[in-house]
Amino acid sequence: MSADHLPEHPEFLWRNPDPKKSYDAVIVGGGGHGLATAYFLAKNHGMTNIAILEKGWLAGGNMARNTTIIRSNYLWDESAAIYEHSLKLWEILPEELEYDFLFSQRGVMNLAHTLGDVRESMRRVGANQLNGVDAEWLDPKQVKELCPILNINDNIRYPVMGATYQPRAGIAKHDHVAWAFARKCDELGVDIIQNCEVTGFIKDGNKVTGVKTTRGTINTEKVGLCAAGHSSVLAEMAGFRLPIQSHPLQALVSELHEPVHPTVVMSNHVHVYVSQAHKGELVMGAGVDSYNGYGQRGSFHVIEEQMAAAVELFPIFGRAHVLRTWGGIVDTTMDASPIVGATPVENMFVNCGWGTGGFKGTPAAGLTFAHTIATGTPHTLNKPFSLERFETGALIDEHGAAAVAH
Amino acid sequence: MLLFSCPNCGPRNETEFHYGGQAHVAYPESPDQLSNREWAEYLFYRENTKGLFAERWVHAAGCRKWFNMVRDTVSYEIQAVYGMGEQAPEGLTAPPAAQAKSQPLAPAEAGTTTASEGV
Ligand SMILES: Cc1cc2nc3c(=O)[nH]c(=O)nc-3n(C[C@H](O)[C@H](O)[C@H](O)COP(=O)(O)OP(=O)(O)OC[C@H]3O[C@@H](n4cnc5c(N)ncnc54)[C@H](O)[C@@H]3O)c2cc1C
Ligand SMILES: [Zn+2]
Numbered sequence A: 001m002s003a004d005h006l007p008e009h010p011e012f013l014w015r016n017p018d019p020k021k022s023y024d025a026v027i028v029g030g031g032g033h034g035l036a037t038a039y040f041l042a043k044n045h046g047m048t049n050i051a052i053l054e055k056g057w058l059a060g061g062n063m064a065r066n067t068t069i070i071r072s073n074y075l076w077d078e079s080a081a082i083y084e085h086s087l088k089l090w091e092i093l094p095e096e097l098e099y100d101f102l103f104s105q106r107g108v109m110n111l112a113h114t115l116g117d118v119r120e121s122m123r124r125v126g127a128n129q130l131n132g133v134d135a136e137w138l139d140p141k142q143v144k145e146l147c148p149i150l151n152i153n154d155n156i157r158y159p160v161m162g163a164t165y166q167p168r169a170g171i172a173k174h175d176h177v178a179w180a181f182a183r184k185c186d187e188l189g190v191d192i193i194q195n196c197e198v199t200g201f202i203k204d205g206n207k208v209t210g211v212k213t214t215r216g217t218i219n220t221e222k223v224g225l226c227a228a229g230h231s232s233v234l235a236e237m238a239g240f241r242l243p244i245q246s247h248p249l250q251a252l253v254s255e256l257h258e259p260v261h262p263t264v265v266m267s268n269h270v271h272v273y274v275s276q277a278h279k280g281e282l283v284m285g286a287g288v289d290s291y292n293g294y295g296q297r298g299s300f301h302v303i304e305e306q307m308a309a310a311v312e313l314f315p316i317f318g319r320a321h322v323l324r325t326w327g328g329i330v331d332t333t334m335d336a337s338p339i340v341g342a343t344p345v346e347n348m349f350v351n352c353g354w355g356t357g358g359f360k361g362t363p364a365a366g367l368t369f370a371h372t373i374a375t376g377t378p379h380t381l382n383k384p385f386s387l388e389r390f391e392t393g394a395l396i397d398e399h400g401a402a403a404v405a406h
Numbered sequence B: 001m002l003l004f005s006c007p008n009c010g011p012r013n014e015t016e017f018h019y020g021g022q023a024h025v026a027y028p029e030s031p032d033q034l035s036n037r038e039w040a041e042y043l044f045y046r047e048n049t050k051g052l053f054a055e056r057w058v059h060a061a062g063c064r065k066w067f068n069m070v071r072d073t074v075s076y077e078i079q080a081v082y083g084m085g086e087q088a089p090e091g092l093t094a095p096p097a098a099q100a101k102s103q104p105l106a107p108a109e110a111g112t113t114t115a116s117e118g119v
Helices: A032-045 A077-096 A115-130 A140-146 A174-187 A228-238 A300-313 A315-319 A362-375 B036-044
Strands: A022-028 A050-053 A108-112 A136-138 A162-166 A191-193 A198-204 A207-213 A216-225 A245-256 A264-267 A272-276 A281-288 A322-332 A339-342 A348-352 B003-006 B010-013 B018-022 B052-058 B066-072 B078-082
Touching: A022 A032, A022 A207, A032 A050, A032 A174, A032 A362, A050 A216, A077 A362, A108 A115, A108 A140, A115 A136, A115 A162, A136 A140, A140 A162, A174 A191, A198 A216, A198 A228, A216 A228, A216 A362, A228 A245, A228 A322, A228 A348, A245 A300, A264 A300, A272 A300, A281 A300, A281 A322, A300 A315, A300 A322, A339 A362, A348 A362, B003 B078
Parallel strands: A022 A050, A022 A216, A050 A191, A108 A264, A216 A348
Antiparallel strands: A108 A162, A136 A162, A198 A207, A207 A216, A245 A281, A245 A322, A264 A272, A272 A281, A339 A348, B003 B010, B018 B052, B052 B066, B066 B078
16 A cells, blocks of 8 residues: 555636626635536536635645545435435546546545444444445444544544445545636636635625625626535525524644554444544544634534543554644535535525534435526435425534544 | 633633534524525524624533623634623624525525415
């Protein structure tokens, strides 16, 4: 086993155009979701007179801050369908986008530490298998075989009682994913406009007709919001509310190490997740800060707890150093599922609420959201994820069910 | 790590406290009269203010009493701590939950019909 080399960049990535006076559609937010949406709008629906408006630099939000875990082992049918579709797209996208982003299907393990965990996990494995998602139950010995550095002793505080395993899951090089989408968007004629913050909306009655930005007013027939942690700020500007709470979520990396960690390990119960990046850093994440926050940093005590768990599970990490920590702002919903669809404002659509797990959803979010923007109707995959479900009570409650605790 | 001033115990480490979300969300006065939309507002819609935010905390590892706090969600500066049942000090008011009611989805837009409004 040796560390992977990062792929070479193509010679040209994207232009930096000035905003035009009007577009057929404007996507707010140049993260992975905004870029994927624009890509599928252009590719699948022939909408090329469109712009992505990004207040900072391209994909500098959560897209640049996440721990890049990709899996589809969700409990409920609706989630399994959209995340599994996403995983299938991940499998073909490097070729389609003509840009390698090191999608590495090294498998994801979700550890179980209590009898309750074990039962929940086995139930999820069964549900996954019924939904055509690859899933297996591993006993502690099998866990150890797949990831030899894990401590499976039963005299520790949270002994490993087994794990669910999705072999097709893995990680990808997130920056390269964004650049791959951006390059194709540009090639298809999409304007990617950075340093352009949306500060308000222009409406004709209840219909959106334009956006106000720090680079002037832009007329548009349709608006798609892909602003992750800032969606409710934008919704407020447009005059409606979203059932979203923004929380800081942080991650950290160690210095580079020889390849020691062959898979991705997540522990819901003690809350730490670890993978080894292509270059060799150990990449770790934990839970969100409990309170609402827009500061792109996280609480120190969260790191402390996550480290305690990591060192117990992986004694070999005891002498590793934390090199960098950072935070992003994730948009959580009460049922821990995204919102993709129409809003109370005509011609305005929203893609948000992916919370702590939306990187894996990037391709499917883009594909289905583009369908909704282009046709004005939901795609079969995003239909259950409408804003309306909070009123009808048809919630897709993935809290604790989706193999993460937040 | 933040330092919170519990009204009963004084300054204590953030880790002793548990978060309770937006403050001043009153239980509906006539629950039997609410439409589905209003129930959704009460159950699932909370302010998500970027800036001053009134929220509830409980001193879980101390006196175990709830209190209100106004905190800036960008700088995390704590502007006021006050008791349950009290209002935020002048000038630090958080938006009352009931004030900003949003419209239901227009049926044509949603692609399906909206839940009935006048239950
Ligand atoms: C620490 C951390 C770890 C994570 N780990 C994982 C993981 O392992 N697996 C996984 O699947 N997911 C993970 N996630 C979640 C994932 O990153 C997000 O769900 C996903 O990135 C959200 O979609 P996005 O990429 O478009 O958001 P972002 O990249 O945040 O894009 C939103 C963009 O909107 C822009 N914007 C905001 N307001 C405005 C405005 N007014 N005008 C113009 N632009 C605006 C922002 O600048 C930003 O670039 C993690 C997140 C964090 C923070
Ligand atoms: Zn106290």
